[in-house]
Amino acid sequence: MQAHRQADRGAALLLVLWLVLLLAGLVAGYVLTARVESLQGNGVARALVADEAARAGVEYAASRMLEQDPERRWAVDGRPYRFDFEGVPVTVMVRDESAKIDLNGASFDLLSQLFQALGEPRESADRLAGAVVDWRDPDSLTQPTGGAEDADYLAAGLNWGAKDAPFESVAELEQVLGMRPALYAAAAPHLTVFTGQALPDANFADGVVRKAMGLPEKPAPIDPQAAPLPGSGTYSIDSRARRSDGRSVRLGVVLRMGGNGLPGSTYTTLHWQAGGVAR
Numbered sequence: 524m525q526a527h528r529q530a531d532r533g534a535a536l537l538l539v540l541w542l543v544l545l546l547a548g549l550v551a552g553y554v555l556t557a558r559v560e561s562l563q564g565n566g567v568a569r570a571l572v573a574d575e576a577a578r579a580g581v582e583y584a585a586s587r588m589l590e591q592d593p594e595r596r597w598a599v600d601g602r603p604y605r606f607d608f609e610g611v612p613v614t615v616m617v618r619d620e621s622a623k624i625d626l627n628g629a630s631f632d633l634l635s636q637l638f639q640a641l642g643e644p645r646e647s648a649d650r651l652a653g654a655v656v657d658w659r660d661p662d663s664l665t666q667p668t669g670g671a672e673d674a675d676y677l678a679a680g681l682n683w684g685a686k687d688a689p690f691e692s693v694a695e696l697e698q699v700l701g702m703r704p705a706l707y708a709a710a711a712p713h714l715t716v717f718t719g720q721a722l723p724d725a726n727f728a729d730g731v732v733r734k735a736m737g738l739p740e741k742p743a744p745i746d747p748q749a750a751p752l753p754g755s756g757t758y759s760i761d762s763r764a765r766r767s768d769g770r771s772v773r774l775g776v777v778l779r780m781g782g783n784g785l786p787g788s789t790y791t792t793l794h795w796q797a798g799g800v801a802r
Contacts, residue, residue, distance in 0.1 A: 573764045573772040574797075576611040580762030581776055584615045585790055588758060588780055593750035599758055600727045600751075613764045620757040620777060622727035623715040624735065626690040630721060631656050631666065636735040641709045647701075654699045657685050671700035690716050692794075717757055717777060717793055726752055756780045757793070772797070 583606070587597040597604060599619040606613055624637055631652050638648035653670030663685075665672050673684030679700055690696070693714045697707050713732050723732050730740035757779045765771040777794035 572609070572611060573766050573770050576608040576613050576764035577762045577772040577774045579608045580606075580613040580615040580764060581760050581774055581778075583613075584617050584758075584760045584762065585778055585780070588617065588754070588778075589789060593753075596751055598751035599754040601729055608764070611764050611766055613762065615763075616761045618729070618759045618761075619724060619727040619754040620715050620717050620759055621720060621724040621755040622729065622732060623713055623718070623759075624723055624732060625715050625718045625720050626655065626693065626696065627659055627716060628719045628721045631668070633722070633735060636737070637710065637713065637731070638706070640731050640734040641706065643706065651699070651701050651706075654685075654701050655696070658695075658699050659686065659689050661687050663687070676700055692716060715759075715777075717779075718755070724755070727754070 584597065584604075587595065587604075588599075590596040597617055599617050600622070601616050601618040604615045604617075606615075624633060629637075631649075634652035634655050635645075635648045638651050639645060643651065650669040653666035653668050656666055657670035657672055663672050665675070671685060676684045681700065683698065686695070686698075693711050693716060696702055696710070696714065697704075713729065713735075723736065725733060725736060725738055725742070728736070728738075728742075733742065734740050757777065760774075760776050760778060762774045762776075763771060775794075775796045776792060778790045779793055780790050782788045
């Protein structure tokens with residue numbers, strides 16, 4: 524009888540020990556989950572802070588471009604402006620959209636010169652420029668120096684042909700026959716579809732565009748005390764916010780200043796691209 528009681532007590536003790544271990548495991552799992560969720564929440568919160576700081580950069584730039592006082596208006600030649608938003612450093616650059624090469628307005632020669640300025644060989648640059656013109660023109664005739672119409676896309680194994688209509692976005696350039704990802708990434712910052720101009724405004728153009736135009740890459744020195752030149756009213760804004768923990772957000776937008784019919788509107792957003800959160 525005594526032996527049975529001892530055995531029962533031993534079994535009960537083992538059961539209690541197993542229950543204690545099970546509860547300890549559950550508690551540890553809960554603590555770990557809570558910790559992970561806390562870290563994730565903190566990460567999301569930090570990303571939101573960086574995102575709002577970058578958005579503040581866009582809004583601040585827009586307010587500066589609407590300034591009636593020339594002395595307070597920001598220059599639109601791509602120079603950096605820096606400020607802190609709630610302790611987060613923000614860098615903003617504004618460039619007049621007219622400083623870029625318009626995919627729908629530029630000539631074959633200007634497009635070829637742009638691709639050459641980006642390191643493309645002359646023959647390849649001519650072929651790409653012809654393909655760009657063939658993409659946007661309404662006919663089915665290939666450019667004399669080479670280009671790409673529907674048959675060329677079919678021969679390359681692509682299930683689309685030349686659009687035969689104007690570019691609606693710079694991103695469309697990726698679909699043009701012969702365009703490579705690396706070349707597109709290099710060309711995109713210098714291109715637009717929002718001006719329709721045959722030539723960019725050299726007063727605001729960067730070195731690559733000026734080189735494509737046959738001008739010195741560096742413009743004449745600007746008097747830092749002089750008021751900025753008035754712009755066209757359509758601007759690219761690059762806003763970057765970076766927290767002390769390394770998290771950063773980049774926004775690239777194109778704004779056309781002025782009301783758009785909506786109550787209280789001061790600009791129209793033509794393009795908005797978030798560069799994402801990075802560490």
